[in-house]
Amino acid sequence: MSDIDVAYVAKLARLALTPAEIERFGAQLGALLEHVAATAQVIAQSNVTREDLAVPSLDRETVLAQAPSREGPYFRVPRIIGEEA
Amino acid sequence: MADRSAAEVARAVNARETSAVETLEAAYARIAERDGAIGAYLALTQDLARARAERVDAAVREGKRLPLAGVPLAVKDNMCLEGTPTTCASKILDGWIAPYTATAVQRLIDAGAVPLGKTNLDEFAMGSSCENSALGKTANPWDRSRVPGGSSGGSVAAVAAGEATLALGSDTGGSIREPAAFCGVVGFKPTYGRVSRYGLIAFASSLDQIGPIAQTVEDAALAYDLMAGKDPLDATTVDREVEPAAAGLRDDLRGVRVGIVKEFGLDKLEPDVRACYEQAYDDLRKLGAEFVEVGLPTADYGVATYYLIAPAECSSNLARFDGMRYGLRVEGPDVGATYEATRAAGFGDEVKRRILIGTYALSSGYYDAYYVRAQKARTLIAADFAKAFEACDVIACPAAASPAFAFNAKADPVSMYLMDYYTIPMSLAGLPSLSVPCGYVTPAGSDKPLPLGLELSAPLFAERALLGIAHAYERGTGHARAKQIPTLADAVSAR
Numbered sequence: 001m002s003d004i005d006v007a008y009v010a011k012l013a014r015l016a017l018t019p020a021e022i023e024r025f026g027a028q029l030g031a032l033l034e035h036v037a038a039t040a041q042v043i044a045q046s047n048v049t050r051e052d053l054a055v056p057s058l059d060r061e062t063v064l065a066q067a068p069s070r071e072g073p074y075f076r077v078p079r080i081i082g083e084e085a
Numbered sequence: 086m087a088d089r090s091a092a093e094v095a096r097a098v099n100a101r102e103t104s105a106v107e108t109l110e111a112a113y114a115r116i117a118e119r120d121g122a123i124g125a126y127l128a129l130t131q132d133l134a135r136a137r138a139e140r141v142d143a144a145v146r147e148g149k150r151l152p153l154a155g156v157p158l159a160v161k162d163n164m165c166l167e168g169t170p171t172t173c174a175s176k177i178l179d180g181w182i183a184p185y186t187a188t189a190v191q192r193l194i195d196a197g198a199v200p201l202g203k204t205n206l207d208e209f210a211m212g213s214s215c216e217n218s219a220l221g222k223t224a225n226p227w228d229r230s231r232v233p234g235g236s237s238g239g240s241v242a243a244v245a246a247g248e249a250t251l252a253l254g255s256d257t258g259g260s261i262r263e264p265a266a267f268c269g270v271v272g273f274k275p276t277y278g279r280v281s282r283y284g285l286i287a288f289a290s291s292l293d294q295i296g297p298i299a300q301t302v303e304d305a306a307l308a309y310d311l312m313a314g315k316d317p318l319d320a321t322t323v324d325r326e327v328e329p330a331a332a333g334l335r336d337d338l339r340g341v342r343v344g345i346v347k348e349f350g351l352d353k354l355e356p357d358v359r360a361c362y363e364q365a366y367d368d369l370r371k372l373g374a375e376f377v378e379v380g381l382p383t384a385d386y387g388v389a390t391y392y393l394i395a396p397a398e399c400s401s402n403l404a405r406f407d408g409m410r411y412g413l414r415v416e417g418p419d420v421g422a423t424y425e426a427t428r429a430a431g432f433g434d435e436v437k438r439r440i441l442i443g444t445y446a447l448s449s450g451y452y453d454a455y456y457v458r459a460q461k462a463r464t465l466i467a468a469d470f471a472k473a474f475e476a477c478d479v480i481a482c483p484a485a486a487s488p489a490f491a492f493n494a495k496a497d498p499v500s501m502y503l504m505d506y507y508t509i510p511m512s513l514a515g516l517p518s519l520s521v522p523c524g525y526v527t528p529a530g531s532d533k534p535l536p537l538g539l540e541l542s543a544p545l546f547a548e549r550a551l552l553g554i555a556h557a558y559e560r561g562t563g564h565a566r567a568k569q570i571p572t573l574a575d576a577v578s579a580r
Contacts, residue, residue: 043278
């Protein structure tokens, strides 16, 4: 939210601002607009990572057995790229 | 005589006074007798249950003791159980067989629980009455002309009717607590991130949480202790030590500060309902609790906030149901038409309504106006709770404004959404919150008493204190197990 394009907004508002003013107002406007921060994660967890380890995944046949339509080891789906493409 | 609790079943099976197989057979006999009238289950998992019960008995014979040895378990049908149908009560998943088991379910099975079957819910857990199920109708065991609540309606009805000893539900905006109140059982939603959601089919990811439904607070604590904790398969679970709640159960409330929310004044309620909650507050006082008034000035915005955030997240989560890799596919002339025909045929009205609201709220030009504003309102609601908990240990309020209502009584979506008025604010703040039976009212013109639930809510991660306080209230009042459902005999004979 703090990445407001102050120069652009100033132009819309017909306000000539110096580079110093753009920097100062930019920081202040960001703080004003963020007065209430949005909550996306209520217990404030972020960037949870784990080791990148190879582990067995679901059995292919079990998964494919649920497919509405299949062809051998593949899901059969409608064409998504037109003939002319 | 009351049905045995999970703790009592496990004790008896571990002591070899009974076996898991005998317990299982008794549970299925009860289901055969009653579920035609109640409709708690969408599917029974007899083969799996029998195999698990035999394994539990073998382990006990070898001298092992299991905390849930032989406990008959009902699982809400939005949680995966390998090799069994998992439908979310939706036509789009009808016939789908789960290829793996949800972590929460697995942890209870590993502790000796025996999964009896999958229970009904509002489609994709969207609803407060179970009426939005596309696959079955569940009645309230206390009065079959009334709804069991929702969305975890099948799980609460199963426990209330003695068709399961313990059940799992999921709670996004009240889907464990409101139905638990309507059916007179204990329903507990832990802190967001406490219990793994791996294998829970997602509805609103910033809110969804799995929790236990039980006859007693002790059973809820026992199940919670087994399920809680970090799961490498769910990155949203918290890596934080779980203080065992079953060891923190208490019998009095001396030194406990109970917060009563100024904005949740009981004067809005019907006189008999109000009298019941006034009695509940008096009972808390008699057990030694001190009362403080706290303010939640933003709680009134909870429902509006929730009904932007939850549909927005559901519109994104349910995009995966496109008919390509699993579930229903309705073929159209091209891929776009196939998506549209599949989703038109597969989703019910409430799900479509929420997908539309959510898609609108997330669309370009409206995202900041709706979704981001709702997230900001959420910040303020959570801040109100944090301030309130400076003055109290637990907040007490009704779990719902009324007892269970009649089928078709809430045809207008907004009147249905308002059923979650007392549960949604806690969900938005991520708090642990539960409903414990607190008395009964008998509506005019009826001879059937209906249970009410007291909602108790605590700060983030204060599950142990919360369950301890609820246990003292339950012990002190005896509402939870004092009353067997007087009308169940009619339910069975009317089949």
